[in-house]
Amino acid sequence: MHAIGIDIGGTKIAGALVDELGNILRADRQPTTASNPQLIEDAVVAMVERLSEGTDVTAVGVAAAGFIDASQSIVYYAPNINWRNEPFREKLERRLGKHIIIENDANAAGWAEFRFGAGRLVSDMVILTIGTGVGGAIVSGDKLFRGGFGAAAELGHMRVVPDGLPCGCGARGCIEQYGSGRALLRTANELADAGGIGIGLAEVRARVGTLSGLDVSDLIQAGDPGALLALRTLGHWLGQASASLGAVLDPQLFVIGGGVAQAGDLLLDPIRAAYLDVLPARGFHPEPEFRIAELVNDAGVVGAADLARIYAESI
Structure with a gap:
């Protein structure tokens, strides 16, 4: 069964026709009109119609940043799009006549990594996506963990420093303020200001203006x-956050994704070391693996399509 995955971001809408092995057969994208929900709806409908032309498609998964209710129907808050309690699933089902699910974008991308990427050989996995902020997803017992209200796995807003740096979510000390790409830049600038080991950073900043x-x-x-x-400072904080997650979830695997993950073992090594420093019963407790994500730009559409296909097969 083929399914369509749609990934709605603040600047673009990406879509793909995906087979049951996670292969993209056809792709499409266009800019997002984030301030106008009706135009977004129209764009998604048109994209699904283009992608499904000549193909029997019964299921569509839509991934978007925001809080999705437990029934995968309503976007009750989206930070980058003007959606507040938006019944998006109902609207799309009425216009397209297909099975629709709405999913958080990090969950969709994490599911793709679990099914077709670094996590495909385990049953329990945590993915941390390191970009401008910190996103993530949890798979437990081969199932995506959504929580009672559908808004679980907001991993970037797990607190790691009591009364720490203020976060955009309104709390203080979230891992997003210590383990994100923005945090890496902040630390790099602090080292450049201090001189000494940061002299190379200072020289580049002086030459280009801003790191x-x-x-x-x-x-x-x-x-x-x-x-x-x-980078080691960033990895230390991510290791601390992973240790807290490990104490609760006991995953077999941590997957690290996002742009910063391109550093590979240079990032994984300090994450792993910080995790093991606080592992209870170390030497007796099984140790999870740490891997870099294998799927990159297409993870959202692939995961959304696969979740929609699974949903359609279950009903």
């Missing part, structure tokens, strides 16, 4: 001591 993520990434790959220290 970017690409600048820091290039310095990491070049072995710059300051950039590597900033």
Whole structure:
């Protein structure tokens, strides 16, 4: 059974026709009109019709950043789109006549990684996606964990520092403030200000004006001591967060995704070390694996399509 996955972001809508093995057979994308829910609905309907032309498609999964209710029907809050208690599933079902599910974008991407990427050989997995912020998803017992209200696995807002840095969610000390791409840049700038080990960072900043993520990434790959220290600091905090998650969930695998994950073992090593430092009964307690995500830009559409296909087969 083929299914369609749609991934709605703040700037673009991506879509794909996906087979049962996670292969993309046809793809489409267009800009998002984030302020106008009706235009988004129209765009999704048109995209589904284009992608399904000449193919028997019965299920569509839509992934979007935001809080989705437990029935996978209503987007009750989206940070980047003007959706508040939006009955998106009902609207799409009425217009398309297909089985529809609505899913959080991080959950959809995490599910794709579990089914077809780094997590395909385990039953219990946590994925942390390191970008501008920190996203994530949890798979437990081969099932995506959504929680009682549908808004579980907001992993970026797990608190790791009591009364720590203020977060955009309104709390303080969230891992997003210590383990994200923005946190990496903040630490890199602090090291550049301090001189010493940060001299390489300072020199690049003086030359280009403002450090970017690409600048820091290039310095990491070049072995710059300051950039590597900033990355190890990031990894330490992510390891601390993973340890808290491990104590509750006992996953077999942690998957690290997002742009920062391109650093590979340079990032995984400090994450793993910080995790093991606080592992209860170390030496006797099984140790989870840490891997870099295998799926990148297509994870959202692939995961959304697969979840929709599974839903359609179950009814």
